[in-house]
Amino acid sequence: MTTQQATFAAGCFWGVEAAFREVKGVVDVESGYTGGTTRDPTYQDVCGGRTGHAEAVRVTYDPAVTSFEDLLDVFWQIHDPTTPNRQGPDVGTQYRSAVFFHDAGQEQAARAAKERLGRSGRLPRPVVTEIAPAGPFWRAEEYHQRYHEKHGGGCAI
Template identity: 50%
Template sequence: MALEQATLAGGCFWCIESAFNSVEGVVKAWSGYAGGHLDNPSYEAVCKGDTGHAEVVRVEFDTDKLSYRDVLEIFFALHNPTQLNRQGNDVGTQYRSAIFYHDDSQKHQAEQIIAEIEDMEIWPDPVVTQIEAVDNYWQAEDYHQDYFKQNPQNQYCNMVVAPKLAKFKQKFASKLKQN
């Protein structure tokens, strides 16, 4: 098994993490924080919006089953990359769209797929997804890991995560893990 990691920000990490954990070839996805200036930030600090961190998901995947490009295509299907510092009702720089690359190859692939999305005019507005090196990643608190799976009764999960995940599973049915 050849493992690679991707670190992605696309709004609330509960949505992105839940989706990636259901994809064949993903070993594990974790909720975390990246892109800020505070060491080991707490959820409360990040939510205030002044640490510079984004809510991210770190995805560890088997490159024999899933390419980095596949990971990026899934990522762009999970959120609106044209919304600056927000996804739906979640507003603030912590909800920005960003790709935190781990090496030059990932950076190049991220730039390439964004250029392709722009050329195809998939969105009526320009893509605002930031591309930056992952120089600080902090795993989120334990209670954020597998949050949707552990808290299906949560109102936010029912109103936001569940419909987004259902739409994702329908679109990417061929890429899902078999239970």
């Protein structure tokens, strides 16, 4: 099986991870930090708001079963892409909405999907989702992995 990766930030990574784990064709999902400047940040570093990182998930998927576009559809449905640096009660740059693309095809698909969503009239405000190249992904501490499975929830998405 040949797999591909996609990286998304949509608020607290616990619920985002759980949502992507439900998608047929998703092989693995890891919670972590990306989009910032600090090497190997901790949760406390990221929550301090000075690293530039977002709480994010790295999705490994089988493109023979699900497409990047299918993953984008899930991404748009599980969070509010119109609130800058916020999802529900969680506030800060680490909770921003972002697609971190791994290749030109993902970038093109993300930009097109964002534009379609913005023109759809479904949302009360403009879509503020950042679309940026994927950089280093720092896996979050083990207690964040599969958080919903271990603890039955935690943050709202």
